[in-house]
Amino acid sequence: MADRTRQGLSPRRDARETDVVDSAVTADEQRHLPGRGAAPARSATDPYGLLALSRTLFDSTDAREILGLALTHVAVLGPFRAELGLLSNGDEPVGAAGSADAVEARAQLRRLARTDGPLTLPGRPWCWAFGLRGPEGVLGHLAVSSRFPPREQDRFLLSMLVRLTAAALSLAIARRRQSDDARELSRLRSQQAGVLGQLDALRTEIRQQRTVHETLDRVAALGSGEDGLTRALYELTGLPALVEDRFGNLRSWAGPGPPTPYPVPVTARREEMLREVALRAEPVRVKDRLVALARPRGEVLGVLALMDPDGTADALTVFALGQAVRSLSLELMHLRNLAEAELRLHRELVEDLLEGTDEKSAYARSDAVGHDLHRPHYVVVVHCIGRMTDERLTRPVERAAAALGLRPLTMRRGDCMVLLTGTRPDEATLDEALDREFGTHSWSAGVSARCDCPGSIPRCYQEALRALEVRQRSRERDGSTFFDDLGLYRILGPGNDLHELEAFVREWLGSLIDYDKRHGTDMVQTLSEYFDCGGNYDETATALAVHRSTLRYRLQRIREIGGCDLADVDTRLNLQVATRVRKIMLGGQG
Numbered sequence: 085m086a087d088r089t090r091q092g093l094s095p096r097r098d099a100r101e102t103d104v105v106d107s108a109v110t111a112d113e114q115r116h117l118p119g120r121g122a123a124p125a126r127s128a129t130d131p132y133g134l135l136a137l138s139r140t141l142f143d144s145t146d147a148r149e150i151l152g153l154a155l156t157h158v159a160v161l162g163p164f165r166a167e168l169g170l171l172s173n174g175d176e177p178v179g180a181a182g183s184a185d186a187v188e189a190r191a192q193l194r195r196l197a198r199t200d201g202p203l204t205l206p207g208r209p210w211c212w213a214f215g216l217r218g219p220e221g222v223l224g225h226l227a228v229s230s231r232f233p234p235r236e237q238d239r240f241l242l243s244m245l246v247r248l249t250a251a252a253l254s255l256a257i258a259r260r261r262q263s264d265d266a267r268e269l270s271r272l273r274s275q276q277a278g279v280l281g282q283l284d285a286l287r288t289e290i291r292q293q294r295t296v297h298e299t300l301d302r303v304a305a306l307g308s309g310e311d312g313l314t315r316a317l318y319e320l321t322g323l324p325a326l327v328e329d330r331f332g333n334l335r336s337w338a339g340p341g342p343p344t345p346y347p348v349p350v351t352a353r354r355e356e357m358l359r360e361v362a363l364r365a366e367p368v369r370v371k372d373r374l375v376a377l378a379r380p381r382g383e384v385l386g387v388l389a390l391m392d393p394d395g396t397a398d399a400l401t402v403f404a405l406g407q408a409v410r411s412l413s414l415e416l417m418h419l420r421n422l423a424e425a426e427l428r429l430h431r432e433l434v435e436d437l438l439e440g441t442d443e444k445s446a447y448a449r450s451d452a453v454g455h456d457l458h459r460p461h462y463v464v465v466v467h468c469i470g471r472m473t474d475e476r477l478t479r480p481v482e483r484a485a486a487a488l489g490l491r492p493l494t495m496r497r498g499d500c501m502v503l504l505t506g507t508r509p510d511e512a513t514l515d516e517a518l519d520r521e522f523g524t525h526s527w528s529a530g531v532s533a534r535c536d537c538p539g540s541i542p543r544c545y546q547e548a549l550r551a552l553e554v555r556q557r558s559r560e561r562d563g564s565t566f567f568d569d570l571g572l573y574r575i576l577g578p579g580n581d582l583h584e585l586e587a588f589v590r591e592w593l594g595s596l597i598d599y600d601k602r603h604g605t606d607m608v609q610t611l612s613e614y615f616d617c618g619g620n621y622d623e624t625a626t627a628l629a630v631h632r633s634t635l636r637y638r639l640q641r642i643r644e645i646g647g648c649d650l651a652d653v654d655t656r657l658n659l660q661v662a663t664r665v666r667k668i669m670l671g672g673q674g
Contacts, residue, residue, distance in 0.1 A: 133160055134244055141252035145259050147171055151178045151224065154249040158228055161245060162238035167203070167211060167227035168193065189227050198222040205229060214246040218254035289400070296320055296404045300411050309415060314338035317390070317408045321401045324391040327412065330358065330384045339391070358384055367405045374402070376409035378416050385416040429453050431495040434504055437541045438497070446538040455493055456506060463532040463541065463548040464492070464503040467556070468522050477501055480521035487517050504541070508534070514564050528555045529564040557668050585665050592662035595646050607645065610638045612663040
C-alpha cells in the first residue's frame, strides 16, 4: 500500500481502472492481447506509463495486437473508457465487439473515414474518435468515451497514446511490408535464377543449333554431296550416319563400318516402314535407328538415318538429323533434276544422231553432255521379252553398260534400248552382264559395225537392227549378234530390192511353198532345219521332233516336189540361202 501511495495511485483508483478496462475489452480480446498488463499502472498525471507502453507497442508486429494494447491503456490515462478500435483495412473491430453500441460505433467510425470527430452513443456524454494517422494516411480509429469532458492534460495524454499507437501501426505495417518485400525479393531472385538458367540453356541450345547450321551450310557450299553430309552428321552427333535410296540400297555411310554384306530389306516391309515414317514430321525411331525421309514435293527420294542402338539420341541429335535431311532433300532433288535434264538432252541427241544430223551440231551437243563423239562408235540395240515399262528396261541395261565400263549415250526406242558407245563391247562379257540383269532366255541384242563419224550412225543403227533381227530369227534367240559376224547376211542387209529377193525365193522354194499351202505340210521348215543342222539327220529329227525315218521320207519328197538334187553343192547353197532369205528377210513369206 505504501508503494502505491508513493506512486500517486489510490486503491479506489486502481479498482476503478480495472473495472473500466475489463468492461471495455471482452474476454476473447483480452486473450488476444499479449501485452496486457505489461505497462505499470501509474497516475493519470504520470506519463511514464506511456513510455513503458511504447516499448511494448513498438515490439509488436500485429496491428490488432497493437490496437488492443492501446485500448487497454486508455483507462490508465484518466477517467476514460475505451469504446472501440477499428483498422482502415476492413478488419473486425477491436474492443467491445458484439454489443449494439459497438455496432453503432463502428458504423459512425466508417462515416468519419479519414477525419477525427465525435461519436454519439447512449449514456456517453462525451465520446470521441481519434484518427490513427501514419505516413500513408489514416490507418484506423480509436474511440474513447467519458462521463464528462476531459481536461487539457488528459486530452494531451490521449493524443500521445494515439500518436504512439499510430506510429506503432506504421512501424508494424512497414515491417510487414519489409517482410513481404523480402519474401517477394527472395521469390524474384529464385525466379530470376530459374530464368537465367533457362536463358543459359537456351543460349547453349542456340549455339549448338548454330553450329549445326554452319556445318551443314559448309557441306553444301563445298558441294560434298551425300558423303559430306553423312560425315558432318556423324561428327555432330557421334552416331553412325547413313543414306539409303527408297529401296533400301546403301548410298553413303559415315562412322564405324557398315555391316557386310549390307542387309537387303524385304520390299513389303520397306514400303510399310516408309509409310509409317511419312506420317510424322519429325524423325522416327525404327528399332535401333532414328529415321528421317528425304521427300521433297512429297516423293520419297531417300532415307537418312542414325544408328542409335543404345537410345542415347537427345534433342540436339534429333534437331541435327532434321536439318540434315532437309539438306539431303535439296541434294537429291538437285541430282534428280540434273539427271532428268541430262537424260532429256541425251535422248534428244541420240534421236537426232539415229535419224541423221549435221556433224557440227552433233559435236557441239555431245560436248555439252560430256560425251566425246569424235572417237569411233558402235550402236547396240537390246530387246527384252516382257520389259515394257521404262523402269524395267532402261535401268538393267544402264547397269549392265556401267558394269562393262561403256558409258554410252542411251535412249529407249519402241520396245528396245539403243546404246551409242565409243567402246566395242566384248561378246562374252556383254552376254554375261545382260544375263545377270535380265536372266537367261529373255533378251537379245544386235551390235553394229564400227562407225567413224556421226553421219554414219544411221547406217550403223540399221546394222544393229539387222544383227538383232538375225539373232531373233535364229535357232538360239537369246544372246548377242555382231554385224561383223553376219557373213552372208551382211549382203542381205537393208536397202536390197525385196522384189528380187522374193523372186529368188520363189525360184528355189516356190514348189515347196505351194505344196505346204495345199497340203498343210512343213516341207520348207524341214529343209531349213536340215540346213541349220548341217545336214545331220539325228539333230534335224530332234529339232523337228520327228522320227529319223520320217525325216528321210520328207527329204525324199522335197527332192521329188522341188526337182532338186540335195547332193549338188550349188543346189544346196542356193536352197540354203533361199530358206534364210525367206526366214530373215521376208519373215517367212514368199
